Amino acid sequence: MKPAKFTYYAPETVAEIIALLGRYGDDARPLAGGQSLVPLMNMRVARPAVLVDLNRCKALDAVSDDDGTLVLGPMVRQSGGERSELVRRLCPLLAQTLRFTGPRAVRNRATIGGSLAHADPVAELPGAALALDATFVIEGANGRRTLKPDAFFVGQLTTAIEPGEFLREIRIPKAAANTVSAFIESGARQEGVAIGGVAAQITLAGEVCQDIRLAAIGVGSGPVRLTATERTLLGRKLSEALITEAAKAAEDDVDPTTDLHATAHYRKRLTVALAERAIKQALAGPRTN
Amino acid sequence: MAQTYARGPIGQSTLRVEDDPLLKGLGAFVDDVAPPKNTLHLGFVRSPHAHARICSIDTSAAKRLPGVVDVLTGRDLVDLMKPIQVDPDKPGFKITHRLAVTIDKARFVGDTVAVVVAENPYIADDAVEAVAVEYEALPAVVSLDASLAPGAPKIHDYIADNVIYENEQKTEGFDAVFTAAPHKFVRTFRTSRIAVASMEARGCIAIFERGLGTLTFWTSTQVPHIVRHALSEMLGLSDSKIRVIAPDVGGGFGMKAYLYPEELVAAALAIKYRGSFKWVQDRVDDFLTSNHARDQQYKMSYAVSAEGIIKAIRADILVNIGAYASFPMGSSLEANGGPRNMPGPYDFAQFAFRTRAVATNTCPTGAFRGVSAPSTFFSVEGMMDTIAKELGLDPVELRRRNLVTKFPYTNAMGQRYDTGSNGECLDRALELSGYVAYRRSQPASRLLDGKYRGIGVATVTEQTGQGASRYKERGLYRVPGFDAALIKIEPSGKVSAFVSQAAQGQGHLTTWSQIVAQELGVVPSDVTVIQGDTATVPFGSGTFASRGAILAGGAIIRATKIIRDKVKRIAASVLEASATDIEVADGYAFVAGVPKMRVALSDIASIAYSLDARLIPEGEEHGLEAIAHYDPPTSTVSNATHVAFVAVDPATGAIEVERYVVVHDCGRVINPMIVDGQVHGAISNGLGQVLSEALIYDESGQLTTTTLLDYHLPTALDMPTIQMEHMETPSEITLGGFKGVGEGGVIGAVPALAGAVRDALSPLGIEIIRLPLDPPYVLSMIEAAKAKRTN
């Protein structure tokens, strides 16, 4: 298990990164935490000719509050994001989700940007990003462009990032007042890859659902909005019975496939169960100020 | 009357001397051994086809790569080594042979078709990719059913029906008893193929010392002497010129109790090129080629009296042996493991079985902690739960009515149990777990707080410490069965113990030192244990099959007795007393009852090694060392009761183990903490087999689970808190009263956990007859059961 031959660069500035990515185009891959890319290279499933290591570039791992928008550098480590006071305050759902993105040792190394750029269909962060209505800032030789989740996640392990570009920033709107949220997932083991999961963020006016975003993972090539469930709940008082009823609609929102770990049928049933629980768990938690 | 034993180092939870270096990263595994300069690295070209004729192999592109030294095919290697041949010419067996590098056909995905030799492992991997093999794909058989189907493709031309081993036996009078019994129950149980996935995969370094013409062979193995003997026999270099060293070994669990083709190739090339060759396996290759286990089916038929007494059992057992029989355990190991373990703790006289090892186009299978027993007891205890339910009895009551409680006892297979505590372990486990109260308050629906909750109780036995006679009986002629210890009191008075066992994490350095210390009257920290190196340790079998404590313990007790007697004689001469009056304790030999009349062991050692003014007494040989061998008369049986509590999520099918109780008896305990660790670890193996682990071949014979993302090993987070107690019923047939403990935990965990799920889901009419119980499978059973109800 040794990678095929590659050339390694460790640029220290964004300009150098963009220059290297531009020069090598399709042959180059950014290296973030390496927790997905390095095993793939060792198995020779991935064989980039050039690795552009982002770890030396200090500009990429900042967390800031840009006037009510949480701004994350792509190199923010997953465990760092989970611990960040700013993240917890502005986007509790992100901190909640980061507890589930892998074993602690992996999260100490793996980055938020790496997980989003990797776009694994059972990865938690793309689900959270969809529920949080994140904005992806992509940068290349031609400057910056921004994408919303539905345009960013193109398919299994595929995003809209083009050769020569990289994920420069993730921007997430601050959770509105009276917002509750939860992330929950299920699998064969406590700390393994999940079979499915649901991220929920709900803004309340009293007991009434004023805004709701639900996203499921493990049910498609990327994260999927549970719009039918959302529609059933929007503008209504969230009773237990209504939530149970609404969660059933999630079956119609997803069109999973059967794979090694679960049948399509199971993934649908799981999504229903987890949607119900995520909503209830969110409602049981604290509201934002 | 059971023997009583003096208190001393044996029985103490001495801290493991292994842990300090391991925790500090100072362990030295094969890959940590510094190989000689110019060591070359091997890469193995594995077949991507489950079954294919090899039409041609083009090595030219690979050979042209800079840094590639050679590329060899099976034809290049065939003259360098004998084929791997293991099973005896005995009824039921088929003599099979395996070429380390196959020539005619590839028989599983991972079968080796060529070997590359390169300057480093990176280039070796490049070269492996560059070898162009032309295959003609043949139809493959993967499952037991497919292999046994009429007209199934043949894995080996000389085995027409793919049945590689078969054994059928029946006790006299079986049919009449079976027919006469009022109740008959039949169920078929299946367990998934699983992987050992030891933390350290396999690997070896073969170093040929040109000047001396000797071979030093570092390998990650449980059986260094068996490997040395096999290398010698198959490669034609005399065993006296081969030194096999197993350094720290990061887990073996039976999977490394074998000689593997890669080891043969590395050693053969070292001899041929008079150089050094290294190979370290990666995880994917480990999944593809290191022996798998427990791909088994049990059709169980029970004849039971009205009172629930077992009258007769018939078992039809199928074992998927994969593409080849492996050296030295052969094709009968798992197949015979089923019937051998089946009588377990229950008293019945009539037993009939047929067991078959069936070849398929999959990775060979073999020993894995408990061999077949976890699957056997999944079936046996599954039958007990089923029969109890059908007869309207509490499952514990049914077990109690059938338990063997009088010892010695001879079971239906003719095997003698010298001592045991089946009833006592059960009673204590029920007490600790609060079984009776739990049952009383348990709702019939099994629904509590929105989850199905159930309890599972398993009473099991573990066959341990088998001696030479047992291996001969079983046709495993290549397993010696005995072990040996060479003990030296060194000139300083400190002790070295060279033991033929080879640990893979069991803590031998600690436990053997405790036994030596007890027998020689010293402290364990004065004893250094040396193992795993054939140049220094005497010939013996190695470490597998829960045999270490018994075999090494016996050999140490015998060897130390010889030394102790000599110490007493020398002390007697120094103290001018009679040797029969001398006792040894706390580092001194002294006159019994007169502790002031004493001489330090270090002084006796000085005399024995002639480093003192005093001459050794006349008639004594110099030195203070002894070697002894131990071969237990048969095997001895440990027993345990496991109680598991689980919760099944009705919406997701996910299972959580909420509580776990085990009461365990492995005879005289050497180190309670290490026994705890053995049982804990083994329970985690059982939890994996029951809840999540499965190696899955698709229909074409591709292994789809080749990483730890896809193969679901449990982690510490999946483990319940385990409440454990030990009972100590010493064996009366082993020296020291020890019984084995390595495998019992998994043997009990599999049926207890499966039984708890069975109990939780019993209101739905669900039977647990297949493993693993992963969430999608569990949910599908729940949904099917509910659909049936509403129809």
Ligand SMILES: Cc1cc2nc3c(=O)[nH]c(=O)nc-3n(C[C@H](O)[C@H](O)[C@H](O)COP(=O)(O)OP(=O)(O)OC[C@H]3O[C@@H](n4cnc5c(N)ncnc54)[C@H](O)[C@@H]3O)c2cc1C
């Ligand atoms: C044992 C283990 C368990 C795990 N469990 C989980 C889990 O439960 N859930 C989960 O979601 N993940 C899990 N992972 C995956 C882990 O979280 C991944 O590492 C993560 O998804 C990728 O982050 P990274 O920083 O390591 O990225 P890398 O591995 O360095 O990169 C991943 C991919 O993204 C690209 N990339 C990285 N950064 C950028 C960027 N800024 N712009 C453009 N492209 C970029 C790389 O080129 C590469 O293709 C696990 C990993 C391990 C080893």
